[in-house]
Amino acid sequence: MSNNIKNIVYRTLSKAWATLLEINYDYRFKDxxxxxxxxxxxxxxxxxxxLLYNVDKGTIILTKQFRMPIYHTNKDEAMSIEVCAGAIDDNDLPESTIIREVEEEVGYLVKDVKKVMETYMSPGALTEKMYLYVAPYSEEMKVNEGGGLAxxxxxxxxxxxxxxxxxxxxVSGEILDAKTVILLQYAQINDLIKNRE
Incomplete structure (x- = not known):
């Protein structure tokens, strides 16, 4: 791959909340x-x-919160339903990050999480890689009401x-978040949770 790219020039467009770069480069095509x-x-x-799941109850834990980028493009979909998630800070490990986020966002203290995949959510524009997990939860693990950090x-x-x-x-489009769709389909494909009403 390194033989097909040269003369890379980076220009910082913004360093507000995160870093937005313009990257110019020469790329050699197949011809x-x-x-x-x-x-x-x-x-x-x-x-x-x-994705937190309870086999005995046939339930899962999701979150609902306002997302400005969605509001910007479609106001009706701005309250996004998602799995519990969070950004990895500095040198933190993905596993310790998600355990902390679960307690902060939904109020459960989980210890054993299973990584099911790593995936780039939008590789045409974002550098972000998502580390996706599943874990069982029970009422005994409830330590607070969750809701995130003020x-x-x-x-x-x-x-x-x-x-x-x-x-x-x-299926109806009420859940549109990609990481949530991926984890729901993972659970369905692997028969992680029995379908119950």
Whole structure:
């Protein structure tokens, strides 16, 4: 790959909340021609997401919160239903990050999480890689009400719903978040949670 790219020039467009770069480079195509390409790359670090499930109850835990980028394009979909998730800070491990986020966002203290995949959510524009997990939860693990951190300006609604309903919401378009769709489909494909009403 390194033989097909040269003359890379970076220009910082913004370093407000994260880093937005303009990257110009020469790229050699399969026919041997070189072309000058310009792209923008948004670096906000990497993230984690987790599907919490209760086999006995046939339920899962999701969150609901306002998302300004969605509001900007479609006001009706701005209250996004998602799995619990969070950004990885500095040198933190993905696993310790998601365990902390679960306690902060939804109020459960989980210890054993299973990584199911790593995925780039929008590789044409974002550097972010998502580390996706699943973990069982029970009422004994409940340590607080969740809702996120006021210091991070979070206002998160915690939703405990039947897994079967979540699948219906995915099909109907009520759930549109990609990491959530991926984890719901993972759970469905692997028969992680029995469908119950």
């Amino acid at each position: 041997g021609t070189w072309k000058r390409i310009s792209r923008e790359s948004y670096d906000r670090g990497h993230g984690t997401g987790i 210091s991070e300006h979070e206002e998160i609604e915690v939703m405990e719903i039947p897994f079967s309903k979540a699948l219906e919401m995915m």
